[in-house]
């Protein structure tokens with residue numbers, strides 16, 4: 001079974017946007033890895049950056065164990081994630097270490113630049129990792145080929161002008177929705193922060209409502225939306241959908 005890497009910006013992005021897919025792929029026997037570009041060091045109203053970062057790395061590990069999977073942090077910093085020689089080098093090293101055949105990353109169009117830049121870094125890492133002379137931090141062997149690359153839905157399925165960002169297929173996650181909720185709940189610090197601020201469990205509720213909203217696009221109760229990167233040289237066969245056959249549906253045409 002292929003190895004899967006969710007390559008995200010922050011420690012809880014995988015649980016918000018693709019945990020259903022990670023559970024289903026792990027159930028099939030895929031090895032699962034989750035990477036965060038940054039440790040979530042801006043994710044607290046009162047704790048210093050390094051204190052909250054330590055808490056959030058631990059929460060990332062706790063969530064990843066549920067798939068089960070391994071958590072990695074590339075130790076950039078929140079709100080400062082950039083496509084650069086240094087970040088593409090780090091990301092190339094991670095890919096050569098993990099050796100994924102499927103990479104899932106953030107939407108290239110999203111509400112925050114950390115997410116958009118992470119999508120660019122992941123795209124570059126997939127392209128670079130098979131190139132023998134690509135700059136890399138360690139001497140692991142180059143990948144045999146470019147991994148299959150997928151983008152998750154934009155948060156709330158909208159771009160920066162409020163325009164809809166439409167996934168090309170929707171994954172039915174209704175029967176793993178409770179496990180997805182449990183994985184997101186591993187990020188206690190974030191859940192508590194919102195609960196204190198808004199008085200309701202908005203953290204888990206927003207994930208559930210986004211999953212329901214994605215589901216509506218294909219007449220499903222809960223779904224996660226994805227788009228495959230189909231640029232030149234990237235694999236064009238939809239390995240993700242063939243592994244999860246019967247669960248992936250095209251969006252319905254708007255009525």
Ligand SMILES: [Zn+2]
Pocket residue numbers: 009010013115
């Ligand atoms: Zn994020």
